[in-house]
């Protein structure tokens with residue numbers, strides 16, 4: 156079966172994420188390196204990194220995905236914010252590489268007062284400051300509303316314009332796709348996603364999927380994740396989406412609402428049931 160996991164917590168220790176992933180019988184997992192709303196990023200001790208790598212290998216959790224924090228804004232109109240963002244981006248990406256992460260997933264910021272060329276130039280400058288990474292590859296995630304990353308043609312144009320040796324492809328989030336106007340609950344929405352991918356995108360550049368239902372209607376431009384099958388995409392939408400042949404071996408990571416691990420367990424069981432049904 157394809158890799159399936161959730162976004163896990165590193166509260167108290169980095170190792171907590173592995174414990175959660177194992178308890179939920181995940182085969183892949185995602186983490187933040189620190190609280191995603193603050194600039195401060197702690198340094199991991201070498202001994203902790205080694206233990207983390209050892210446990211992750213033992214439990215065969217692949218891939219390991221790090222999600223970028225939300226403050227990073229490489230195109231801010233405030234030069235200080237750009238400097239802090241470049242610094243944090245580099246620190247996060249190098250830390251991801253050091254713990255053996257396969258992917259570092261980031262949402263790029265949009266700016267309504269800036270044209271695409273300006274955005275691309277500034278964004279690329281930020282990424283180009285990072286030296287070549289040994290393990291980790293950067294992925295650009297589609298977003299709910301943006302002129303550079305919401306619709307498939309824009310996302311792939313952006314990828315082509317900012318790519319370098321560290322940026323390997325994209326991560327597709329189903330909630331964001333839905334909010335951006337691809338109504339995955341309907342055959343037409345699935346077809347329009349596939350048509351855009353064939354015309355403007357490249358399926359081989361999609362490296363992983365964020366599987367989330369949506370609390371808001373298609374085209375709302377609002378990013379609110381919902382439990383799988385309980386939102387506007389619905390179970391029927393996920394069955395259609397997970398049937399797409401070109402995506403059928405990609406890792407799936409859930410970022411659904413979570414008060415306790417029970418929530419993850421429920422969502423995972425819905426996805427596992429769909430995957431079993433599709434295989435039989």
Ligand SMILES: [Zn+2]
Nearest residue numbers: 296328365410
């Ligand atoms: Zn996501």
Ligand SMILES: [Zn+2]
Nearest residue numbers: 330331378380
């Ligand atoms: Zn989201």
